[in-house]
Amino acid sequence: MSTTAEPTPDKYSLGQSMKRKEDPRFIRGAGNFLDDIVLPGMLWLSIVHSPYPHARLVKIDKTAALAVPGVVAVLTGEDLAAHNLAWIPTFHGYDKQMILAVGKVLFQYQEVAGVIATSREIAQDAAELVDVEYEPLDPVVNPFQSREDKIILRDDRENKTNHIYHWEVGKRDATDAAIAASDVSIKERVVFQRCHPAPLEPCGIVADMDAATGRLTLYLTSQAPHAHRTVVSLVTGIPEDKIHVISPDLGGGFGNKVPVYPGYVVAAAASVVIGVPVKWIETRTENLTTTGFARDYHMDVEIGATKDGKVTALKVTTVADHGAFDAAADPTKYPAGLFGIVTGSYDFANAFTELDAYFTNKAPGGVAYRCSFRVTEASFAIERGMEILARKLNMDPAELRLKNFVKKEQFPYPSPLGFVYDSGDYHLTLRKALDMIGYDELRKEQAEKRKRGELMGIGISTFTEAVGAGPSKHFDIMGIKMFDSAEIRVHPTGSAILRAGTKSQGQGHETTWAQIAADELGLDPQNIMVEEGDTDTAPYGLGTYASRSTPVAGGAIAMAARKIREKARKIAAHLLEASVDDIEWENHAFHAKGLPGKAITMQEIAFAAYTNPAPDSEPGLEATFYYDPPNLTFPYGAYIAVVDVDPETGFVKVRRFLAIDDCGTVINPMIVEGQIHGGLTEGFAIAFMQEIAFDESGNNLNTNFTEYLVPTSLETPHWETSSTCTPSPHHPIGAKGVGESPNVGSPAAFVNAVMDALAPLGVTHIDMPLTREKVWRACREASTA
């Protein structure tokens, strides 16, 4: 570190609620989203989907569709097979996925054929005319049925089993022994239901093969444009310099825009073959039924404790439903993502977790929906487990948590399942939350209400996440290490362009990236233009998901800026006619030691870099940095929900919700608050209304927004937010990442609150979503029991 003094905050400093630079164009409808892209001569792709969840493909008759004027081609799996594209490998390379069905279909709505036509309307009309004959097979719709291996779904695989993999970490025997020997133990199956990220903008592509230059340009709804360029090159053999991926403005991603989807491949293949641009954009139903779902973990949680409430051991056994293909986009060495964070914020002496994943006749996925690879599932398991334990011990759940938290002097804390937590003060954050919400008063009110038979509940969730994948020694996708990058060029007049390997989907990178560079360089953040998403111009990076942008690319930006500052120091020395060693950086400007009155700004240095460069140094002022983080970061929070339950209808009113987040250094408090509001709203939806459910025949029951419910401002509770700050000791600016915390932490708070309300009725657990009917049923069964 070259910094010499603690800066006094000024207009360049971090931590200010600067308005988002990207918003004027979004608010004015002047963004440039995938569906805004129209190229001359462009054709349209529409996809034919299977009505059956499991069936043999008997025959596909294209005649009627091809006869429609304007239809250029109808593609099937067999056509793709001729180009070796009927199947492609999934991200981590352990499995492959079908692009267009060959032989059989494995889930309802699976892609069966593609119709290419001169307009979107013609393509869709003709898609209805593709005549597909199926021979229905018995479907397998849950992983417990799948596990019996009575019906083998994937006859393309060598191993004739529906079992995909077994994964485990920790000490099995010691954990089992500790649970057996504990004074008190609990065991509960908690299911994190299949849900869907449902970004408002669905997925799409415009593929443009330029026959003259041999270059394939792909406008793609991509959270990871560089990774996608590499995948396309590896799968097709097209050299990477001939592939140009541009991810335009994105209307949300939440992990849904990480995988490679059949529509992308079919459109690109069609453009390559036909030689004109081909566009495909999903309908809402296609997005919900075919693209990456999230969760679908069935978790058995066991905790052992002493009778005075000290936890001794944790064991979590999971059955995971991966759908038709193992297409979860996890880092290679982490098939179950970062599920090992399941010990949460607590100091367990013994822990063990194992997981078995199975194929079913459902859409593939298992994406990191606003979470760092299965961290949400893990947080839900431990936070529900602690709540259930508190009740069994007859102990206040806040007290149980305070008793078992990792203590601040234990950091860096090696967890029993292999992480090293960077920093935290869990006691401080929970105490602040209890104080702010008036916990003791609420408990008194609850006691009064219980006497009158009224159902009021208070639910706590004190989660810890592992985000910012990740250090190259552990993390890669397709072998590519999970670093990220930044390039900054300072222009002669002191403005700059900053490019990064990440890709904002609404997170506000155009603002926060500029703020990081501004603080490091003493340049006006308004005049640092941020550009992402274009693989021709941006440095290589693995993209934005898993709360990795600030922990990884944020580090790269700070480090690139520091490289520039080191060069600037030499120029300052040259301009001030002083020795480099005597140049100090203070209050966002340089001065010679002892002469703070004669400061020289970065703007002046930038001009000199081009007009009066220092001797022995190159002209210009720019730098690139590839940042390989030394560790993950571990943001955490304390959330409290207060609910009232109407036993007659099962309606749950979320009366209050307080979220205290600790994400280390805050770059822009307004943006953090916005991220928290959005994520809490998603968590609320997951807890109370969202599920991608299937009937016994394998029919998807939630195929549009009438049935997959997205809350509006009218039913969304009021959010109260606050923060504590324990900077990450290893991150260049101490930031930990925050975008996902509210989605990770809140579901357990909601469920804990409802279960607390239902405690007098003896109800311990209800699986999400907590619909009115489920709550009503629980109340009713309790009253008749």
Added chain:
Amino acid sequence: MFPAPFDYHRPGSVDEALALLTRYGADARVLAGGQSLIPAMRFRLARPAVLVDINALSELSYLREVDGMLAIGAMTRDAALETSALITSKYPLLADTSALVADPVVRQSGTVVGSLCHNDPAGDWGVTALAGRAQIVIRGATGTRTVTIDDFLVDSFTTAVGDGELALEVRFPTPPPRTAGSYQKIERKVGDFATAAAAARITLDANGAIADAGIAIGAAGPHALRVRDAELLLNGAKPTKELIRAAGDAARKLADPAADNRGSVEYKKDMAGVLVARGLIAALARLGVEGLR
């Protein structure tokens, strides 16, 4: 998704609209607010060959009291009721309904008459129309007729409006003194169709007994249902907790809902009862009768 091909007409008068409807008969559909018809066309569940758009007929947009009735024109949007002083002061049952149907954006376009003509089993306005004893004025090539709401709601998505006909308005009797109503709805989120719904309208006599009751439930059968047994129990009786419970039970008994993502048959039946009881309690509270919870 987008609709299958169709022809489109935008008549400038009611007569012109009727001429078009007569000409195209069963091939034609009236387009009012489009909040049910357009989604159905986009999902290609409806494929009308011809649309007759009545949005230019501003003469059909009104809320007025005539001869002891409130008349709501065929192009009167839900939002107009929500913001009308006449409705909020004199027609609490309609005010309640207009604030609970669909969501604020949909209410800017959707019409009361269009909703009745659509006759969705879970629609809100049919329930209120039954409890409010509404009538619908229908015009065809051969003239105008008025039908009671009971005769108007024929089956799911089917009404008394025939091919070549246009519903012109819906009429609600102006409530006599000591009348109040309440609309109750369980929905998964704002903008969702009802999981269960109930409308209650009560007129009290000078002795505090119920002179006239209108009770109906929604999402409990092929279309909104009048709970006749509850009305019979209530008429002439003094409101008590027991009476209210019995009215709710009559609704439970009558309700014949379909199971779907909104809930099981068992849940929906019970909610029909709960909401009838709550509707009665709320309506009576509006008349100053408390303590019935």
